[in-house]
Amino acid sequence: MSWRRALKDTARSGIAVEKKRLEPLIAVRGAAGLAIVIALSLWLFGPAAAASSAFGAFQAAIATFQRSWRPRPELAIASGTSLAVSTFLGYLTISKEPLFLALLVVWTFAAGMSWAAGPTIGLIASSNVAIMLVTVTLPTSVAQAAGHAAMMIVGGLVQAALIVLFPVRRWGAHRDALADALAAEADYARRLRHDPVASFDPQPLMEARNAAAVTPRQARRRPAELHGARGIAERIRPVLASLADPAMGVPAEGPARDRVRELLASAAALLDAAAHAIRHGEPVKVPPAALATFRTPDTGSILTGAPYRAMTRLNTLLQDVVETAGGAPQEGASQDGAPSGARGTARSAETDGRSTPGRAPTDPGARGTARSALTTRSRPTFLALIPKALKAMRSELRRGSPVTRHATRVSAVAATGYILGTWLPLGHGYWAPLTSVMVMRPDFSQTYSRAVARLAGTVIGVAVATGAVQAASPGTLLSGALAVASAALMYLLMRTGQFATQACIAAYVVFLLGMGGEEWTQTVPERVLLTLMGGFLAMLAYAVYPAWETPRLRTRLADWLATQGTYAAAVFGSYADPSASNAPDVRQALLTARTARAAWHAAVARATAEPVRHRGLSRTAADDAEDALAQLGRVAMLLEAHLPERGATPVPPAARFADALRESTHQGAKAIRERRVPTWDAVREALDAWETENPENADKVVRNTATLVLDTLTELSEALDTAVPPMTLDGTAPEKPDGPRNPKDSATR
Incomplete structure (x- = not known):
């Protein structure tokens, strides 16, 4: 790909707005925590401390939005605390520029290396460095710097408390992951009816497996329908493929193929029913026609050998997944009173390998395999993750590692941007390194697309915020309220793309600094110019010192x-x-x-x-x-x-x-x-x-x-x-x- 086309594609990606499922209650919770911290800080310490604490609460809420199956209160606390430490150390050295520059290089390099431990830790560390460049300019004494750092910790504590006190969809992400896996297998079964060698993307199963890892405390409170269904779903996929593939014995056309198509359609219906029940926490509503397909008495005369064994194993696994997903179904109860598709279905077959009339054969091996998959996967606690993160960073600290190249690149750009920003007669020179740290990622496409999104979002956000300031001339309280509204909108739109996120952040910073007494004319022009310079430095650095995939x-x-x-x-x-x-x-x-x-x-x-x-x-x-x-x-x-x-x-x-x-x-x-x-x-x-x-x-x-x-x-x-x-x-x-x-x-x- 040429540079021209690469730049065009990354620019288009950066300004794209994706359709994503919004989480308004989570956005409201994060904004409420921010409002509490700002109000408390204004009441006790004044606008400057409120701005610092607001940055801490803002960053702590962002940390809880990162990829996690359940928001960890510890992430909010760790984010606020690390930002407090960074701000306090930065203020102690800000008066001695060479010393602060050295601290910035060390801090940025460590943040770059933290990407080895995962994107969540990498993003939190990078954001802390970027925000630190702003917050070190707010205190005017060591005592004030300590107070500001303390309020940042309080901001993290407030966000953590709200997560504990007001959980939103406590097991929602786990339900969605497991339901998506079952729905993907249902779609796979339907595609196999027309294409017996259709491909299957195991990503939904991998996501469900990640979601199934819980801490010991979570394991005691996990809903019953989230136990075991994933393990059974793992066994269903190869059985579906085996039943459909002609290489396993079923001809491409004929009565056996027609029977297989019926079984696959019924399997898809049962998997969809289980997925819906798990996603919404409801009892399973099993389609009676799907159950009747597996009860057909002449199956043994149509399918033999490996296809017959696949059918019996599929029958047993589907019974288990329906039962595990939502208990006894509401519809389709069998005549003897037992739940259809669950334990009431027959568990035996004739010795000649054919089913008895009205009975569905089963495979004992399938039941044993399914039951063995019901063990709980353990997720380490937050403290246990720290040595693992350090080990991952240490393993990547070597020549040729993409993460090490990223850390070297971002620390060099941050130092260069800070020197240039200080040297230029614009004021607020920290905007250049702040932009560079926020947009740079270990790979090319994300760095360039985020740089474009950062510039475009900054221009739009600053323009909107400036218009609001000029029209309303807000005081301290109104500026704080507008900052909270901008943050709430950012939390709501965070998953839709970088462009919307950066626009909301730009407006948030303008309103927040306005609350601290800075006029918009003091920040807007240089912010746009220095943001452009920071983005350009980030893009140039990747071109000069790349880590191509x-x-x-x-x-x-x-x-x-x-x-x-x-x-x-x-x-x-x-x-x-x-x-x-x-x-x-x-x-x-x-x-x-x-x-x-x-x-x-x-x-x-x-x-x-x-x-x-x-x-x-x-x-x-x-x-x-x-x-x-x-x-x-x-x-x-x-x-x-x-x-x-x-x-x-x-x-x-x-x-x-x-x-x-x-x-x-x-x-x-x-x-x-x-x-x-x-x-x-x-x-x-x-x-x-x-x-x-x-x-x-x-x-x-x-x-x-x-x-x-x-x-x-x-x-x-x-x-x-x-x-x-x-x-x-x-x-x-x-x-x-x-x-x-x-x-x-x-x-x-």
């Missing part, structure tokens, strides 16, 4: 291949030794592969917006490689849907294949990092040996799945072989051999 795409792809191979190998290993308790290994490998997949997609999204050429991995090659790895995960998932129970017949060749797959994918990941095309000779040899040892194909499903795995790996090599030619050690591109290509040649080249 594009060159790291191969590493991200290699990580995904290695984890995907480990997951597939764990699934095959389960068939090699069913007596071993390896279900946790499969689960952990799947979660690791999902994390690597998410990292790949995030990297691709960032790289797409960067104005740099690809370095060994074109967009076409990246897309084809992504499709191949997604297919590898889907094939392994199909086999995971039928993990054998203890006592099942082992498949010894699967052990050799699993070992070859695990080792080859790790070696293939190394080859991708070194810009070479991976080869799969060991996997092909293990598959050939499997066919030789077991020519009768007693384990036909597992053997066919292994063939599909090799096919996807070959597709991956073909995709990478169309990329930029791999480089030799001397930096030259080797010549490609003449002649036609075929999958085997490309895989072994």
Whole structure:
């Protein structure tokens, strides 16, 4: 992408306003806390202290809006306290410019490194540095500075108290995450009716898993419907895929395919009903027609083998998820009085593998798997997060780390902006470094889009606030009220985009400083000019000292291949030794592969917006490689849907294949990092040996799945072989051999 197009796209992204679900009650709560702090400070200490305390309460409320499944009161307290410490130390050194400049560099570097611990901590730390540049100018003595710092802590305490006393949708985020996961699976079931190999984005399941992690105190108070349904939903996805995929035995057309379509439609209806019940905290209203589909007595004569097992397992899992989601359904009770779709449904099947009339067969293994997924995930307390955050920052403190480059870049820009702002005859020189710190992020697109949003929002916010000041000539109280209104609007629109947020912040600062006695003519012109300069410095710094994601795409792809191979190998290993308790290994490998997949997609999204050429991995090659790895995960998932129970017949060749797959994918990941095309000779040899040892194909499903795995790996090599030619050690591109290509040649080249 050219620089011109990159700048155009990021500018458009910065000024875009997205449609998001608004949270007015949360906005009112944050604004109420701000109003309480301002009123208390005005009454006790006067306008200057009120402005400082208002910044503390304002920042504390912003901290509680950051990505968190439940607002943590500790975040508000930590934000107010850290801002107080920053302000007090800044005031002690502000009279000695070299000393303050050194403190600013150290503080900004630490804030930049804090992004290693996550975006929430990174944003709070960066905001504290930016606000500190304003608040250090308000006190006039050490005693006043201490008082202002104390009021900032009070602001954080007030916001924390409001969170505890007036919770809004206490478990709303958890409900939404779990309901979204179930709704995504319902949509997946519908798409499988028309496209048996449809893709599925596991992001909703990952979000639900994150939401399921709670502290011990939260676990005691969590609603019953949030227990266990996520674990069951995790098991439903591979069963849906296995039931629909033609590779598992159901023909593309015919009575069996029609039956599968009916089952998928009913599964979608049941999942939607469970999602609605969980989202709104209501009893489940189960569609009777969906239950009747699973009770059809002739299912055993239509579906056999793996599809029949998938149907029975799906039936059991759906019964569990409906029951867990909202207790006994209100509609569709069975004739014997038991809840339809819950415990009242039959739990037994005939020994010949077919259902009895009017009874739905079940799979005991599915129930055991589902029940094992009901364990509670523990979320560390706030204090326990501190050593983890420090460890993450320490691990990123190395040469070549994007986070370290960001910290170096933002600290250098902050110091440069402060020096230039002080040197220019504009006054209020801190606006330049403040803008730089607020807009700079570890990646290109966010830095540039936020810089544009900051400038555009500042102009609009200042213009509106200036017009209000000129029209009303507000005094101290009215200025404070207008500041609170601006903050409330910012809290309400925070999730809609940076443009609206920055406009509200600009108006808030104008009104707040006006409350402290500054005229708008003293701040508006230089604020706009210095904001422009700060944004320009931030954009220039990233261009001069970048941390592009594009060159790291191969590493991200290699990580995904290695984890995907480990997951597939764990699934095959389960068939090699069913007596071993390896279900946790499969689960952990799947979660690791999902994390690597998410990292790949995030990297691709960032790289797409960067104005740099690809370095060994074109967009076409990246897309084809992504499709191949997604297919590898889907094939392994199909086999995971039928993990054998203890006592099942082992498949010894699967052990050799699993070992070859695990080792080859790790070696293939190394080859991708070194810009070479991976080869799969060991996997092909293990598959050939499997066919030789077991020519009768007693384990036909597992053997066919292994063939599909090799096919996807070959597709991956073909995709990478169309990329930029791999480089030799001397930096030259080797010549490609003449002649036609075929999958085997490309895989072994």
